[in-house]
Every structure is written in C-alpha cells, then in structure tokens.
Amino acid sequence: MSLGPPTKPPIPEPVTSELMEKHRLAVIGSLAGKIAHHMNNPLTLIRANVSELTRAMGETSDVERLREEQAEVLEEIQAGVQDLLRYVEAVGTFAQTDGEFETLDLNDLVDTALAVAFSKVRYAVDISVERPNGTVPIWGCAQQLLELIVSVLLHIDARPSEFGSCTINIHRIDSGALLRIADRRPSGPIAHVPDGSHHDQFDPELGLVLAHHVALAHDTRLRVTELDDGVVVYEVALHGR
Amino acid sequence: MSLGPPTKPPIPEPVTSELMEKHRLAVIGSLAGKIAHHMNNPLTLIRANVSELTRAMGETSDVERLREEQAEVLEEIQAGVQDLLRYVEAVGTFAQTDGEFETLDLNDLVDTALAVAFSKVRYAVDISVERPNGTVPIWGCAQQLLELIVSVLLHIDARPSEFGSCTINIHRIDSGALLRIADRRPSGPIAHVPDGSHHDQFDPELGLVLAHHVALAHDTRLRVTELDDGVVVYEVALHGR
Numbered sequence: 001m002s003l004g005p006p007t008k009p010p011i012p013e014p015v016t017s018e019l020m021e022k023h024r025l026a027v028i029g030s031l032a033g034k035i036a037h038h039m040n041n042p043l044t045l046i047r048a049n050v051s052e053l054t055r056a057m058g059e060t061s062d063v064e065r066l067r068e069e070q071a072e073v074l075e076e077i078q079a080g081v082q083d084l085l086r087y088v089e090a091v092g093t094f095a096q097t098d099g100e101f102e103t104l105d106l107n108d109l110v111d112t113a114l115a116v117a118f119s120k121v122r123y124a125v126d127i128s129v130e131r132p133n134g135t136v137p138i139w140g141c142a143q144q145l146l147e148l149i150v151s152v153l154l155h156i157d158a159r160p161s162e163f164g165s166c167t168i169n170i171h172r173i174d175s176g177a178l179l180r181i182a183d184r185r186p187s188g189p190i191a192h193v194p195d196g197s198h199h200d201q202f203d204p205e206l207g208l209v210l211a212h213h214v215a216l217a218h219d220t221r222l223r224v225t226e227l228d229d230g231v232v233v234y235e236v237a238l239h240g241r
Numbered sequence: 242m243s244l245g246p247p248t249k250p251p252i253p254e255p256v257t258s259e260l261m262e263k264h265r266l267a268v269i270g271s272l273a274g275k276i277a278h279h280m281n282n283p284l285t286l287i288r289a290n291v292s293e294l295t296r297a298m299g300e301t302s303d304v305e306r307l308r309e310e311q312a313e314v315l316e317e318i319q320a321g322v323q324d325l326l327r328y329v330e331a332v333g334t335f336a337q338t339d340g341e342f343e344t345l346d347l348n349d350l351v352d353t354a355l356a357v358a359f360s361k362v363r364y365a366v367d368i369s370v371e372r373p374n375g376t377v378p379i380w381g382c383a384q385q386l387l388e389l390i391v392s393v394l395l396h397i398d399a400r401p402s403e404f405g406s407c408t409i410n411i412h413r414i415d416s417g418a419l420l421r422i423a424d425r426r427p428s429g430p431i432a433h434v435p436d437g438s439h440h441d442q443f444d445p446e447l448g449l450v451l452a453h454h455v456a457l458a459h460d461t462r463l464r465v466t467e468l469d470d471g472v473v474v475y476e477v478a479l480h481g482r
Contacts, residue, residue, distance in 0.1 A: 025270030029336070032269045036333030043329065046287075047322045053294075054315050063304050074295050077318075081288045084325075088284065092277030095270070 020210055021097065024147055026202035027154065028095060031120055035091060038119035042080045049077045090115035094150070099143030103241055106136040106170055106177045113149035114168075117157075124157045125185060131170040136177045138238040140218050145238075148214040148222065151207035152181055152234045158204035159232075161185040176240035183232040261451055262338065265388055267443035268395065269336060272361055276332060279360035283321045290318045331356035335391070340384030344482055347377040347411055347418045354390035355409075358398075365398045366426060372411040377418045379479040381459050386479075389455040389463065392448035393422055393475045399445035400473075402426040417481035424473040 053073050060066045090112040110129060121127065156166060164185030171178040208224070215222040215236050222236045294314055301307040331353040351370060362368065397407060405426030412419040449465070456463040456477050463477045 025266055028273045029266030029269045032273065033333050033336035036329045036336060039329045040326065040333075043322055043326045047319065047326065050315065050319050050322065054319070057304070057308055057311070057315070061304050063298070063302050063307065066304065067298050070298070074291065074298070078288065078291050078295070081284055081291065085281065085284045085288065088277045088280045092274050092281075095274035095277060 020144075020147065020213075023151075023202060023206060023210055024094075024143075027147075027150060027207070030202050031116065034119040035087075035116070039084060039087065042084055046077050046080045049073050049080075053077075086111075087115050093142065094146050096143055099141040101139060101141050103137050104140055104142055104145070106138050106179060106238065107131055108135075109142065109145055110149060110168060110170060110179070113146050113153065116146070117150045117153040121153050121157045123163075124159075124161070125164060125166040125183065127153075127166045127168060129168045129170070131168075132172055136170055136172055137240055138177050139241045140238060144214045144217060148211040148236070149179070149181075151204075151211040152222075154202070155204045155208045155211075155234075156181070156183045156232075159183065159185075173237065176238045178235070178237050181234040183234075186230065261385075261388065261454075264392075264443060264447060264451055265335075265384075268388075268391060268448070271443050272357065275360040276357070280325060280328065283325055287318050287321045290314050290321075294318075327352075328356050334383065335387050337384055340382040342380060342382050344378050345381055345383055345386070347379050347420060347479065348372055349376075350383065350386055351390060351409060351411060351420070354387050354394065357387070358391045358394040362394050362398045365400075365402070366405060366407040366424065368394075368407045368409060370409045370411070372409075373413055377411055377413055378481055379417050380482045381479060385455045385458060389452040389477070390420070390422075392445075392452040393463075395443070396445045396449045396452075396475075397422070397424045397473075400424070400426075414478065417479045419476070419478050422475040424475075427471065 053070055056066060056070055056073075060069075093112055094116045110131070114127065114129070118127070161183075162185055164183075166184060167182045169178075169180040169182070171180070212222050218238060220237055220239065222234060225233050225235070227233060294311055297307060297311055297314075301310075334353055335357045351372070355368065355370070359368070402424075403426060405424075407425060408423045410419075410421040410423070412421070453463050459479060461478055461480065463475060465473065465475050467473050
C-alpha cells in the first residue's frame with residue numbers, strides 16, 4: 001500500500017505544553033539580544049532630549065520662549081517613554097507562562113506580538129497593519145495566540161527572500177475575527193543573507209507546527225496558502241465568545 | 242568494590258556548548274518576565290517626572306524659580322534613563338551567543354550579572370558588593386563567566402531559606418582576581434515560599450554544574466563550601482592575562 005504525500009503539516013501527537021514552553025523560551029532567548037538592542041535607541045534619544053532641555057533651561061531667561069521651544073522636546077520625551085512602557089509590557093506578557101481562555105482584543109494581541117518579534121523581523125520585511133477601529137473581541141488564550149502570531153512572523157522572517165512588504169489584516173466577521181498575514185515579498189533570487197541566524201536555537205518550522213496546534217486548541221485552523229503570484233498567506237478565523 | 246560518596250559535583254562529559262546554550266536560553270526565558278516587570282517602575286517614574294516638569298513649565302513665569310525647583314527632577318529623569326540604558330546593555334550582553342577569550346573587567350562582569358539576575362534574586366537575598374576601585378582585569382570569556390556568576394546567584398536564589406544577606410567580594414590577587422560570593426542567610430526554618438518558581442524551566446543544579454565547567458574552561462575551580470556557621474561560600478580565582 002502506498003500513501004500519497006502528506007497534505008497537512010505534521011502535528012506531533014501529543015504536542016505537550018512542555019514542547020510549547022521550550023519553544024517559547026527559545027524564541028525569547030533568541031530575541032532577547034535584539035529586543036535589548038532595539039530599546040537602546042529610544043533611551044539614547046530620551047537622554048539627548050533631556051540634556052537639551054536642561055541646557056535650554058539653564059540658558060534662557062524668557063519662560064515664554066522656553067515653553068515654546070521645548071514643547072516639542074517634552075512631547076518627544078513623553079512619547080518615547082510611553083513607547084518603551086508599551087514595549088516592556090508586551091515582552092512581559094509574552095514571557096508569562098500561564099494563560100486561561102478569556103475574551104481578548106485581537107488588535108491588542110497583534111500589537112503585542114509585533115512588539116516582541118519586530119526587533120528581528122524588521123530586517124526581513126516591512127510590516128503594515130490594516131485593522132478596524134476599536135476592539136476586536138475574540139475568545140482564546142493570550143499566551144497561546146501570541147505564540148501563534150509570533151511563530152508566523154518568525155516563519156516569514158526565516159524564509160529566504162528579498163526585502164519586501166508584509167500585510168497584517170484584521171477583520172471582524174460574524175463568528176469572531178479573521179487574522180490574515182500576507183507575505184508579499186517577491187520570490188525572486190535569494191538575497192537574504194543569513195546574518196548569524198544559524199545561531200538561533202529555535203526552529204521556525206517547529207514554530208509553525210505549534211501554531212497549527214494552537215489553532216486546533218482554539219477550535220479552528222491555520223491555513224497557509226501560496227497564491228499564484230507567489231504571495232504566501234497565513235489565515236486563521238478566531239471565534240468570539 | 243564499594244565507592245565512597247562523590248565529593249565533587251558530577252560534571253557531564255562532554256559538557257557540550259549546546260547544553261550551555263540551552264541553559265542560557267532557559268535562564269533568559271525564565272527571567273524575561275521579571276526583567277520586563279523590573280523596567281516598568283523606572284519608566285513609570287520618568288513619565289511622572291516629565292509630566293511634573295511640563296506642568297511646572299506651563300505654570301511658572303519665573304525662570305529662576307523653575308530652574309531651581311526642577312533641577313532635581315531633571316537629574317532624576319536623567320539618572321533613571323542612564324540606569325535603564327545600563328540595564329538594557331547588560332541584558333543584551335548576557336543574551337549574546339558568541340564570545341572569545343579577552344581581557345575583561347571583573348567589576349564590570351559582576352555588575353552585568355547582577356543586572357540580569359537581580360530582578361529575581363532580590364526577593365531572596367539582600368546583595369551587597371565589596372570591591373576595589375578601578376578595573377580588575379582578568380582573562381576570560383565574558384559570556385561564559387556571566388553564565389557562571391548568574392548561575393551561582395540563581396543557585397542561591399533557589400535555596401530554601403529565610404530572607405537574608407549575600408555578600409559579593411572582589412579582590413585583586415597576584416595572579417588575577419578572586420571572586421567570593423557568600424550566602425549569609427540563616428539556615429533556620431524554611432520560610433521561602435515557592436512562588437511559582439516550579440514554573441521555571443531552568444534547573445539551578447544544572448546551572449551549578451555548568452558553572453563548574455566554565456571554571457575548568459578558565460583553568461581554575463569553583464569551590465563551594467559550607468562554613469560551620471551555615472554560611473555558604475562560592476569562590477573562584479580567575480587568572481589575569
């Protein structure tokens with residue numbers, strides 16, 4: 001008896017939570033350096049802005065002018081701090097081990113996953129997000145769904161390709177929400193230089209297998225399709241409560 | 242033939258760099274959440290200080306007074322940003338995979354290791370560092386030695402004990418430097434409540450084994466001794482160039 005080629009990705013049975021936990025640690029470990037590096041720039045900018053403010057306060061005798069000239073600097077400092085707070089919170093959420101099923105906002109989840117993966121993925125793709133305003137409520141486990149989205153992003157990152165664009169679409173649908181991530185990069189000659197990514201201790205293919213498993217645990221499927229024009233689409237419909 | 246009890250810690254042969262890498266990832270993964278949490282406070286303080294500064298600039302018409310009243314706030318902001326930059330740099334250094342033997346400053350190494358481990362260890366011990374001024378040059382691999390120091394700190398953290406003090410001593414000696422970490426906590430009734438540390442995916446005992454291995458790779462030994470008064474001392478002499 002001969003079996004045809006498998007049409008579905010191999011899902012190890014049972015996928016233990018231990019395996020997912022190990023993969024999550026490997027992802028955090030391999031991203032930690034890049035995340036730290038990525039926080040360096042805004043902090044350096046804040047430091048420069050605060051120095052500039054201190055200098056200006058010391059040199060001016062006209063409060064009116066000081067206020068006017070430094071309004072932008074103050075706003076920039078505050079915006080930088082706010083960004084860092086959001087970033088730190090996202091990493092903290094991703095690093096959490098436990099997670100229960102609850103009502104989540106898909107917009108929030110995508111932002112958190114992007115914060116975690118962006119420091120690495122930005123060198124491979126230019127990511128834009130198209131989304132509805134307000135919250136997009138779904139029912140699921142935040143930690144697992146973050147692992148799904150981050151795994152898809154890192155799978156895209158690992159694909160050898162020229163630099164190009166990637167679109168994340170969030171749609172409200174009757175039963176919940178649709179998440180669609182389209183890797184639109186030209187599948188031309190390989191221009192992606194492996195920049196030490198062989199050091200990474202996590203396995204992008206295992207990540208995708210686990211992403212499939214997360215989808216199943218959410219009573220849905222992650223569909224990965226390659227369109228005729230070479231665009232690769234990762235699509236998952238998530239249920240509402 | 243009967244063998245006596247082993248007097249030396251078991252060192253798996255060969256300790257692969259893969260095992261060390263896995264342990265490092267597990268350490269980063271299990272600390273990531275605490276590190277993120279630990280960065281939240283200074284960022285929140287900076288945000289509050291910048292708000293206060295903005296308010297004061299908007300309300301005052303007297304530059305002299307503004308300068309005087311806000312000098313401390315500005316210094317606090319700048320000190321907070323500087324601390325965060327040092328912290329982010331330390332995590333980035335620890336997260337690096339590669340490392341060659343070079344001349345290092347033991348004072349620097351201890352600070353980096355403390356930055357990485359402190360967010361977790363602070364709940365178990367009060368750490369003080371006694372050290373000579375200036376640099377304390379030694380010859381070694383920064384990544385490996387960081388793993389040694391962090392592993393010792395996490396080993397102390399994992400020991401069930403009451404809260405107490407831990408002293409890190411750095412001494413210059415003829416052949417290089419001596420690092421001595423003394424866990425001075427009373428070995429009385431166990432008051433350490435396991436606060437979810439069973440979730441940790443890294444193994445403190447494996448960490449100590451790897452620390453021994455790092456010492457051997459640096460042509461020295463890590464000695465762990467329990468003194469009569471219950472103080473546990475971890476000691477390693479590191480060579481100069």
